[in-house]
Amino acid sequence: MSCDFTRTALHGYLDGELDATGAAEFERHLESCRECTTALGAEESLRSSLQRSVLYENAPVGLRKRIRAGLDAATASPAAVRIPAWRWIAVAASILLVASVSWFAWLRPLRDSASTTPFTAAEIIDAHVRSLQPGHLTDVASTDNHTVKPWFNGKLAFVPPVKDFADEGFSLVGGRLDVLGGQNVAALVYSRRKHFINVFVLPTREPDTPIHPPGLRQGYQWRHWRRQGMEYCAVSDVSDSDLFELAQLLYQ
Amino acid sequence: MSGSDQGKGSDVLDALDRARFEQLVLPHLDAAFNLARWLLKSRADCEDVAQEAMLRAYRFFRGFHGGDARAWLLQIVRNTCYTWLEKNRPVELMTEFDEELHPQPSTSPEALAIAGDNRERLTRALETLPPRFREVLVLRELEGCSYKEIASITAIPIGTVMSSLARARQRLQSALTHSPQEASREL
Secondary structure, eight states: OOOHHHHTHHHHHHTTOSOHHHHHHHHHHHHHOHHHHHHHHHHHHHHHHHHHTTOOOOOOHHHHHHHHHHHHHTBOOGGGSOOOHHHHHHHHHHHHHHHHHHHHHHHHHHHHHHSSOSSOHHHHHHHHHHHTSTTOSOSEEOSOHHHHHHHTBTTBSSOOOOOOBGGGTBEEEEEEEEEETTEEEEEEEEEETTEEEEEEEEEOOSOOOOOOOOEEETTEEEEEEEETTEEEEEEESSOHHHHHHHHHHHHO | OTTGGGSOOOOOBOHHHHHHHHHHTGGGHHHHHHHHHHHHOOHHHHHHHHHHHHHHHHHTGGGOOSSOHHHHHHHHHHHHHHHHHHHHOHHHHHSOSOOOOOOOOOOOHHHHHHHHTOHHHHHHHHHHSOHHHHHHHIIIIITOOOHHHHHHHHTOOGGGHHHHHHHHHHHHHHHHHSOHHHHHHHO
């Protein structure tokens, strides 16, 4: 390997970690260096093998349960200490306060940002998390919008717009039926690197809105908007800038 | 974030800490498990170590002052894995840094595509790499971490993430395209 670029900049380029100048410089270099062109092809092939092979291993359900039990054991419980009766009342009152505050905090933001959204933040996050369980992500798995779109025919009373944005870095993975706030909705699934984005779509009579500011819960983000008689909510653990990019693509 | 792992671990945690931990850290359990699985190469061991790391993270939770919860957790998982390896499989940690890889011609994309098409083979190849190469590949290719996140998780300077990845990928390529016998002789 005689070319120094092969060992360094090529990887930054492959990973999208070079700045604009560095990337442009490397692209100019690629035009004249056969070795780097071959090496880049090999690296891309290796990467797609790694991603196709689904090497990622999720935590087993039993482990999650054991960890929760361990966390409970490591949390000071009022029962462990002898506490006078009046303190119990104080504890109960503060639990009630925390519970009601978080209940409102949980339900309000989406209601506020979209006034009449037919579902809550909790429902969106739940639906997203549920979809990530093994075998739940898609009912129709295809990167072809001409396969995914007709699949919804006859399953829903509306036709969700289905587009692939693989060129922009958001590949369509497939679609699924889901239920949000008691309504049947279409879920379109996109992948961004190794992360999945659910876009829930359902019809609305409300007027169009811009893309609302992001919401954040449990490490998940969402973006909500209305456009041409459809209500959209995109949710994922990707960064908000990625999510906003996809929202803008869908909004066009 | 560096050193937060060593923060105070003796605080008594209450129901509010428990709820915050559930919201911020627990969603990254899959990431924790996946990293431990690839570092330890054994499902049985990695369940125990992932559990230990998670409870350790909880004990240190008051030392977490916001920011990237996934990177914070993975840093603890990684440290817990290395402590476990030092105790149980010290040999594995000593087979590193033995060489500056011999320059070799790049493998053709076609040959790699054929070799990489086999999940078993890919798994074995990844498992033959020394832990320090394996972890950067897992963080980058499976977890989708940025260089900055990789640097903070693995405690290597950000300037060397790129060259670590370059070497790791080269090792993986040669492990994939060599026969299993040759690959094990190389180690």
